[in-house]
Amino acid sequence: MQKRVQSLNITSSKAWVRFRDEWRWAADFSRKIADFFLYLDKVYAQANHKHTTYNMIMIFFRESVLNKLRLKDDILPRALSEIEKLRNGQNADTDGIETYIQMLSKVSIESKDFYENMFEKSFLEKSKEFWLSESKQINSLSIGNYLDLVQKRLDEESSRCSQIMQPPTVLKAEQTLVVAMVQHHVQKIFEGENGLRWMFREGRTQEVRRLYRILSTQTDALDPLLNEFKKFILQQGEEVCKEKEGKVMSNEPFVEQFVTLKKRFTIFTDDAFMSIESGKADSNFLRALQDTLRKCLNQKPNAAKILAIYLDAKLIKASQQSETLDETLEKQVKDCLDIFELLEEKDIFEAHYKAGLGKRILQKRKQMGSLEQLVIDQLRTICGQQFTNMLEGMQQDMEKCDERAQEFKISLDEKRLKEKQQAKKGSQQSLLPEFEIFPVVLTSTYWPKQTPSRTTITLEMQSLSKLFEEFYQTKFRGRQLRWQHNLGISEIKFNTSKKIYDLDVTTFQMLVLLLYNNSDQISYADILAQTHIEPDDLAIVMETLISPKVKILLHVNYSQPYSNQSQNASQNKMQQSTSQSLLPSTSQSTTDLQSKGSTTSLSDSANESIIAISLSQESSSFEQTDIFSFNTNFTYSSKHLNLGHALLQREMDLDENEAGLPQKTDDDRQYLIDAIIVRTMKLKQKMDISELTKEVQRLLIQRFSPTARLISQRVDSLTEREYLERDKNDRHTFKYLP
Incomplete structure (x- = not known):
């Protein structure tokens, strides 16, 4: 082999052809010698950490033959020239390129820099120059078309290099292309006309997907794209959150727009940032989407309260529907729960949702519907069992309500029958009232805390309430019940000369209206004295009864002599059909377990008209001498009126501190x-x-x-x-x- 080296005499013009001949001879010679000394290599060389025969021949070839071939001056430029021809789509000597790279790989023993110095560095420098020149087409093409060109060039370069070069060199070649054609023009690609920001706004998933796949070939190349995506989401989210700021808290457009925004970006992320390896959306982009939306949502003042009010409105609507649930409504509730997952102040949402749940249950006096149960199940999945314990306790109270009310009714009917039999014999004169009460016992640890109400109910109501307390003590010994009349609902009949109306009112409204069976005009001071309703509560009750939308009572702004027992009492009478007041408070051992209950007989008639009365935030101010007269000319289009809706809603509202926190x-x-x-x-x-x-x-x-x-x-x-x-x-x- 030494003699062959000494006889080498290669001119520059023949170097490209001659190096292949010499390499083929050296490769064949080294294999034959290696086979001959196979035992020596396995036993002696390996045991003494010496080079194998094959490696020694490769080192000798590198230091002798290749030095004479003048690789850097004669062969390397030719190899780079042939590669450029391939990039330009021209015919090139691919066999010569492949042989040259293979030879450098084999002889780079104990000298990794040899391959880099004799090929890789120069190749990458020439590649950078070529791709920078190619990237000038960005000035004449739209961003979308330019990305098509980059993707095409990247695929060609990757395929070409994979066939003839080592894997590390292939990755470096791809990185050089991406840096020169994309990262070098990143500002124009992101901010230019029809650039990335325009693609985000217009939802151009194909162009964004192409850019993502180009950048995903390189380590950390996706960071600028990820940051730009987060900025755009933040901008869009802040616009949605600020758009309705300063308006009513139960701002449906805000929630619906935020849901739309989340859906839009979720679909966009799944489509535009799909990982080729997993076939799913890139986890980094999904995480960025969730984190940015969470930041936007929680920057919105009272976001938890707004979301709870929105959900309450949808569930109220669902409770008013028939057994067949509207799919659109169910979808809206599920979307709302998806937004709930992003909330940080989940305890505030819980407080408002629980208050809303209490209003819905007490107004309808029935168990939760399927959609309500779906919400609780989803909340349990998101936040755990402890989060929904109280909500499920409220549900259990209502499940027991009907059974207990039915048992009490049977007991009451038996007492009435017995009293009637005794009355016929003349042994008893006073009989139990004929109207019904339907108490609902609510465990105070589950329900929003209520201040015990103070009022004087009618004698008939007192007798039935006492009977229920006795009945309840036979079921649960040692418990004390405390009536919450402020949460009660009653149904009374309102007789006029032309029409009979059914009024659904609160217990407080009922107590005031029943006074007008004995008088046409009553002063505010006398109403207060006879009902013993708290002044603030009574002022709100009177506000609902004199509301321009109702006008059952008329407010007289001047004082005049009147008789509490008017001689000319109106023929219009308030008859108590079903009275209601809420229940009670339970105490067992040393644990103060308050329960509230209600008596009600609400009609679910389709003809019921709920009167939407707007109550002021501050109580109305009435003078002690103000007179309230009965409206003898009262008329209304619907026979069944619900006047208690607004009052019961207000009773269940939460007390908030100065910061707006319950x-x-x-x-x-x-x-x-x-x-x-x-x-x-x-x-x-x-x-x-x-x-x-x-x-x-x-x-x-x-x-x-x-x-x-x-x-x-x-x-x-x-x-x-x-x-x-x-x-x-x-x-x-x-x-x-x-």
Whole structure:
């Protein structure tokens, strides 16, 4: 082999052809020699960490033959020239290129730089020049057509290089093309006319998908595209959130627009950013979509309350439908729950949803429908069993309601029959009232907290209420019931000279209207004295009865002498058909288990007309001497009127603090943070305040996101109560006190 090297005399013009002959001879010679010394290579060379015969021949060929062939001066330029011909679609010596690269790969033993210096570096530099020149076509093509060109060139380059080059070089060649043709012009591709931002706005999934697939061939090349996508979502989300700002909280357009936005970008992400390997949407882009939408939603003031009010409206609509549920309505509810997953303040949503659920159940006095159950099941899936315990407790109360009411009715009928038999014998004169009550016992730990109402109900109602208390004590010994008349609903008949009306009213409205069976005009002071309704509550009741939409009573703005027992009482009478007042409070052992109940007989007639009365945020102001007279000319198109809807809605509203947070939710947050801090510190014994803050936020993320300031305040409170103490050597470290 040494003699062959000495006899080599190659001119530059023949170098391209001659190097292949020499390489073929060397490759054949090395294989034969390696076969001859096979045993020597396996035993001696391997045991003594020496080069094999084949490797020694390759090293000798590199240092002797290739030096004489002048690779860098004569052969490398020819190889790069042939590659450029291939890129331009011309005929080229592909066999020579493949042989050259194969030879460099074989002889690069103990010298990895040899392959890079004799081919790869020069190849990548020439590639960069070629693709930069090619990228000038962006000035004459639309962005979409230019991306088509890039994709075509990338596919060709990848196919071409894969056949003749090593895999690492193929990846570098693809990266060089992407950098030169895409990343070098990224500003124009993103911001130019018909660029990426325009594609996002117009939903051009094909063009975006093409750009995604071009960039996905390279490590970290997708980061600019991902950031641009997040910016666009954030911009669109903020526009939706700010569009209706300052208007009514139950802003249906906001929720519907946000649902539309989420659906639009979810479909867009699934289509435009589909991973070739998995066949699914890129997880990084899906995560970015969720995180950005979450950020937009939670920047909206009172987002949790708005969403709960929207869902309440849809569920009210569903409860008014027949057994066949509207598919559109069901879809809207499911979409709303998808948005709920993005909420951070889930506890606020829970408070408003629970209040709305209470209103819906108490107004209709029936068990939850299939859609309501679907909502609770979905909430349980998202937030866990503890989140829905109280909601399911409300459902259980209503399931027991009908059975208990039926048992009480049977008991009451037996007493009435017995009294009638005794009355015939002349042994008893007073009989039980003939109207019915339907009590609903509500466990206070499940239902929104209500302040016990104070009022004086009629004697007939008092007798039936007492009978129910006795009946209830036979079922549940040791429990105390407390009536919540402010949540009661009653049905009374309103007789006029022309028509008889059925009125669905609250218990407070009923007590006021029944006074007009004995008088045409009554002063505000006398109404207050006879009903004992709280002044603020009575003012709202009177506001509903004198409303221009109803005008059952007329407000007289001046004082005049009148008789409480008018000699000319109106012939229009209020007859109590079904009275109602809400129930009671239960106490067992040392646990104060309040329950509220109601008596009602609501009609689900299609002819019922719900009077939408707008109540002012502040109570109306009436003077003690104001007179309210009965409207003898009252008329209404519908026979069945629901006047209690607005009042019952108001009774179940939540008390909010100055920050707009439900007061009970605010209190619950403090208790929950305290419990988490104590439990964590008991486990760790000693923690830095920053670490403790992160741990508390992590554990509470499913319900709400407490601020570091709030956690710090609770830590200080626990320190004052001697649950924790500061470390004497480090004021930022706290210890648990057993």
